[in-house]
Amino acid sequence: MRAAGLEPLEPYPGSGSPWCCRHEACGREVTPRLGNISSARQGGCRYCAGKAPIPPDEAQALMRAADLEPLEPYATSMTPWRCRCTTCGSEVSPTLMKVRTGGGCRFCASHGFDLTAPAxxxxxxxxxHNAVKIGIGGTAGRNERVNHHRRSGWVLARDWHFATGVEAHAVEQAVLRHLHEAGHGPYLNRDVMPNGWTETFGADLVTPATLAAIGTALLSSLPVTLYCSGSSAGR
Structure with a gap:
């Protein structure tokens, strides 16, 4: 247990029984089983692995440590949490899960998707997988996100181009809100699609044509300027 970063707080109860320990990395008391630890079926701390509920005060502290001031009560680690960036003053809505894995303010990010460039x-x-997905990516040069998904078997069905990533992000989020309000949740899981699984939906209920129609219908209600609209042909 010590080799796994766990300090036992009680005598050994047997490999199949919960063993009260303190996780040295975070200081929390946890109760893993030695059998699971030795067979590598699980890590030592369910809190650090994101598998245990996080108290609201601790969640707020994690966000503030990432220079984000919460503007609403904490819900869950996978729920977008409206915050204000204390560095640039922008209002953003990252999930606590993304912040815990290194995410933060999308406007202050020095890597990844450029919100100021065409998108x-x-x-x-x-x-x-019988699935559809909506997402955003850059347009200048090689589009890494679309090409990355293509290598995994995804086929481009439709796209819309905008002057900035901010506009593209607004459209994507509007479509996702519409689908969530209609009762559609993520179709694939993190094991099948590590990046972007929360923006996937079952193709039996949400076809590519349906998703494209929702996006087109929402464009008129958003303060965005459509640069051009196309499909997979020639893209």
Whole structure:
């Protein structure tokens, strides 16, 4: 247990029984089983692994440590949490899960998607998984996100181009809100699709044409300027 970063707080109860320990990395008391630890079926601390509920005061402290001041009560680690960045003053809504894995203010990020550059919203389909996905990516040069998904079997069905990533992000989020309010949740899980699984939906209920129609319908209600609209052909 000590080799796994766990200090026992009681005598050994047997490999299949919970063993009260203190996780040296975070200081919390946890009760893993030696059998699970030795067979590598689980890590030593369910809190550090994101598998245990986080108290609201601790969640707020984690956000503030990432220079984000919460503007509403904490819900869950996977729920977008409206905050104000104390560095640039922008209002953003990252999830606590993303912040715990190194995320933060999307406007202050020095890597990844450029919100100030031209961007597109894309709709893709995976026939083997029977899934559709909406996402955003850059338009200048090689589009890493779309090409990355293509290598995993996804096919581009439709896209819209915008002058900035801020506009593309607004459209993507509006479509996702519409789908969530209609009762559609993520279709794939993190094991199948490590990046972008929360923006996937079952193709039996949400076809690529349906997703494209929702996006087109919402464009008129948003303060965005459509640069061009296309499909997978020639893209």
């Amino acid at each position: 597109r919203v894309y709709v893709m389909q995976h026939h083997q």
